[in-house]
Amino acid sequence: MAGRFAPRTARAALPHQAAPTRSDEPPRTRDWSPPYPLDLRLVLGPLRRGPADPTFRMTSDGTVWRTTRTPEGPGTLRVTAHGASIRAAAWGPGADWLLSGLPTLLGADDDPDAFTPRHRLLALTRHRRPGLRLLRTGLVLESLIPSILEQKVTTDEAYRAWRLLVRGYGTPAPGPTADLGLYVVPDPRTWAMVPSWEWHKAxxxxxxxxxxxxxxxxxxxxxxxxxxxxxxARARLELIPGIGPWTSAETLQRSNGAADAVTVGDLHLPGIVGHALADNRHADDEEMLALLAPYAGQRHRATRLILLSGHTPKRRAPRMTPRNIAAL
Structure with a gap:
């Protein structure tokens, strides 16, 4: 695909103009029985951007809360496992959209049988994690923006920026979420109007x-x-200056459930993959891709299994020192 995009003016209101959704609004509900084992924490965990992510919560009873801005408006989704059944409730203008897409979100379009483990570690991890599926949100921007924030900084810095910006410019989440402190991400027009000093403060x-x-x-x-x-999809995202292979992969793993969107350009992943598959903690991107070549079409799934295996090299180098940009 060639050429540049023509911007379209967003029509959503600014946060302070948005009408709040009543917390006592009755939810829309759906029960769904997946025809495969399902571990909600494994499947939905990649959507969480830090322990205090204002768009995501996992509670002690295993319930997952997620907020987002759907094509039909903001929405809150609550998902709970009851035995082999999944019970979901949703609030806000985007409630029906969230419930209709529940199976897709929880990996119904994923095909784990397409993956053939060729290494004992991968086979063992897949056996121990039968509830792993690759999620698909169908929404790009909500994963793209935090992925951009995570470029070339520590995760703590990126999580802090995401938290401050969403709380400062998002809208309170629909439904009974006040005690959870949940917010819906800003719409594109609101992101575009964040003042330069607020980016700096974050x-x-x-x-x-x-x-x-x-x-x-x-x-x-x-x-x-x-x-x-x-x-x-990768080409579409990477037309934007500043979006490269690392950012597009991190986004499309979530938005598209892309089983082959392997993350290149990461500081730690090549060494983790090299250590797991070839006892080489000093592997670079080229060596990582060579090791993952037998899993073409499923390379992201292979790296997820490696990360879940716990077979990662002990840290030797000092952690990256966070930069205090706000103090500059």
Whole structure:
């Protein structure tokens, strides 16, 4: 795909203009029995951006709360496992959209049988984690923006920025979420209007904030990538300056359930894969891709299994020192 996108003006209101949703609004509900084992924490865990993510909660009883901005408006989804059945409730204008997409979100479109483990570690981990499926949200921007925030910084820095920006410019989540402190992500127009000093206060440098601003100006074109095959979806995202293979992979793993969207350019992943598959903790991207070549089409699933195996090298190098951008 060639050429640049023509921006479309978003029509959503600013946060302070949005009408709040009543917390006592009755939810829409759905019960669904997946025809496969399902571990909610494993499947939905990749959506959480840190322990205090204002768009996501896992409670002690195994319930998962998720907020998002659907094509039909903001919504809150609560998902609980009851034996082999999944019980879901949703609030807000996006409730019906969330419930109709529940099976897809929970991996109904995933095909784990397409993966043939060729290494004992992968086979053993898959056996021990039968409830793993690759989720698919069908929404690009909600995963793209936090992925951009995570570029070249520590996870703690990125999680802090996401938390501050969503709480500051998002809207309170529909439904009985006040005690959970949940918010819905800002709409594209609101992201575009975040002042430069607020990015700075959140610890986001000019390069990352500029990338986000370029992305939200063409949000409707980026959202189309959720329905594309992986090569076309990756190309669509990477047309935006500042979005490279690392960011597109991290996004499409979540939005598209892309089983082959292997993350390259990561500081730690090549060494983890190298250690697990070849006892080489010093592997680089080229060596990682060579080791993953037998799993073509399923390379992201292979790395998920490696990470879940716990077979990772002991840390030797010092942790990256967080930069205090807000103090500059």
């Amino acid at each position: 610890g986001v440098d000019a390069k990352r904030s500029a990338t986000i601003l370029r992305a939200v100006r063409v949000a409707h074109r980026l959202e189309e990538a959720a329905a594309m095959d992986l090569p076309e």
